[in-house]
Amino acid sequence: MELIPLFSGSSGNATLVRTSGANILIDAGKNCKAIVNALNEAGTDPCDIDAVLITHSHTDHVSGLDVFIRKYPSALYATEGTFRGMARRFTKPHDSTPDIRITPGVRTKVSDGVFIEAFATPHDAAGSVCYKITEADQACVVATDLGVVTDELKSFIKGADAVLLESNYDRHMLVYGPYPEELKIRIAGDGGHISNDDCAEVVKYLIDNGTRRFILAHLSEQNNTPAKAESTVCDYLASFKLKRDSDYEMMVARRHEPTAGFCF
Numbered sequence: 305m306e307l308i309p310l311f312s313g314s315s316g317n318a319t320l321v322r323t324s325g326a327n328i329l330i331d332a333g334k335n336c337k338a339i340v341n342a343l344n345e346a347g348t349d350p351c352d353i354d355a356v357l358i359t360h361s362h363t364d365h366v367s368g369l370d371v372f373i374r375k376y377p378s379a380l381y382a383t384e385g386t387f388r389g390m391a392r393r394f395t396k397p398h399d400s401t402p403d404i405r406i407t408p409g410v411r412t413k414v415s416d417g418v419f420i421e422a423f424a425t426p427h428d429a430a431g432s433v434c435y436k437i438t439e440a441d442q443a444c445v446v447a448t449d450l451g452v453v454t455d456e457l458k459s460f461i462k463g464a465d466a467v468l469l470e471s472n473y474d475r476h477m478l479v480y481g482p483y484p485e486e487l488k489i490r491i492a493g494d495g496g497h498i499s500n501d502d503c504a505e506v507v508k509y510l511i512d513n514g515t516r517r518f519i520l521a522h523l524s525e526q527n528n529t530p531a532k533a534e535s536t537v538c539d540y541l542a543s544f545k546l547k548r549d550s551d552y553e554m555m556v557a558r559r560h561e562p563t564a565g566f567c568f
């Protein structure tokens with residue numbers, strides 16, 4: 305299984321998961337051409353995408369979907385709430401592809417031996433979810449736009465071999481940054497995003513439960529930097545004597561181009 309971020313952040317999100325049974329694209333948050341270029345760079349022909357999974361209907365996750373799904377028909381998976389939220393974005397029908405409505409907590413078969421499961425998140429878009437992809441005894445999770453960390457979220461991710469996890473903002477940069485007060489409250493609230501500190505706590509929990517590979521993702525451009533996200537998480541882990549590259553591997557998803565990702 306391979307977990308490869310194509311681009312990440314409020315300027316657009318997409319992640320590629322390659323398994324032996326299926327090529328899965330999670331979110332399509334830049335224009336079709338940018339998605340195609342990123343897929344090619346990652347070594348996957350867009351015609352070979354078997355399934356597109358959408359986490360929620362915010363622009364940074366669906367802006368390229370309308371064109372992409374018509375040009376490269378494949379099964380489209382989302383919750384009922386997300387399909388409703390996306391409806392007005394489809395300029396033309398995409399009849400050739402089945403729309404599959406998923407229910408959080410219910411494992412759904414994507415192809416022989418490959419399953420997906422969604423977890424409902426309190427992020428401020430109807431039907432918002434994050435996804436786990438499993439094949440045989442392997443699993444990876446793509447979890448951004450989380451809003452808040454709960455025990456349920458942690459147990460959903462627990463045991464995955466590789467995790468792409470939101471590390472959206474540095475608390476200090478958000479509080480003293482340029483955003484209007486209302487937006488700061490939205491970002492830090494349960495319907496918003498999780499901070500580097502929240503992310504660090506989740507990563508610690510996951511390492512304690514056997515996960516070794518992490519990709520920090522969906523970093524805010526205004527309220528975070530890759531170095532800040534990385535050091536916040538790694539310093540926190542170091543305080544528990546956890547060493548990078550021996551106890552865990554970590555990378556930060558790049559904003560506009562593919563990141564190497566993990567093959568396991």
Ligand SMILES: [Zn+2]
Nearest residue numbers: 360362427449
């Ligand atoms: Zn969102």
Ligand SMILES: [Zn+2]
Nearest residue numbers: 314362364449
């Ligand atoms: Zn987002």
